[in-house]
Amino acid sequence: EPEVTQTPSHQVTQMGQEVILRCVPISNHLYFYWYRQILGQKVEFLVSFYNNEISEKSEIFDDQFSVERPDGSNFTLKIRSTKLEDSAMYFCASSHGGKVPEAFFGQGTRLTVV
Amino acid sequence: DAKTTQPPSMDCAEGRAANLPCNHSTISGNEYVYWYRQIHSQGPQYIIHGLKNNETNEMASLIITEDRKSSTLILPHATLRDTAVYYCIVRVGGDKIIFGKGTRLHILP
DSSP, X not given: OOOOEXXXXXXXXXXXXXXXXXXXXXXXXXXXXXXXXXXXXXXXXXXXXXTTEEEEEOTTOOTTXXXXXXXXXXXXXXXXXXXXXXXXXXXXXXXXXXXXXXXXXXXXXEEEEO | OOOOBOOXXXXXXXXXXXXXXXXXXXXXXXXXXXXXXXXXXXXXXXXXXXXXXXXXXXXXXXEEOTTSSEEEEEESSOOGGGOEEEEEEEEOTXXXXXXXXOEEEEEEO
């Protein structure tokens, strides 16, 4: 069964460093999303991406964040200068589109900023 | 904000049917009801969705009231592996998913 894959599963980085989280969405999907979940809290929407551009972003997704689909298969989330409060699980999701597209999530990347 | 209301937690005995309620009284005509679950800190897992009619798949059944203001997710024979947080979500297809706090389902041996 096709699945969304994320790498790495765990990333530790020093405050102020740049990190890139990688996702390979399901191959025929057209809509891509990033979410985060701080330990013990709700899953929060960050950004959605369609047709090679951001379609919607939350107030969390500030200038420190960017997304890219560099090669037609990968979908990346970059955090330019990490802060301690960026420590969280980051989930990538994708959906096919159409009238009722269920979204499928990856297993997440645990980001720890020290 | 999430447009749904769910009980914060529920218990169910192993082997019994787990019935998880959800209120969505402000649902719009073009919004579907989706259910996801999150086991421990894994990625949210899609379970089922519906518009007006009741739906069933290999994981669960979804019962939607005639006025569409509430629904119930039914896990017919709950196992310990069904212990998770269950999220009821209303959305138009393609839109972002807004997660609420969900219902933490405990399956008791």
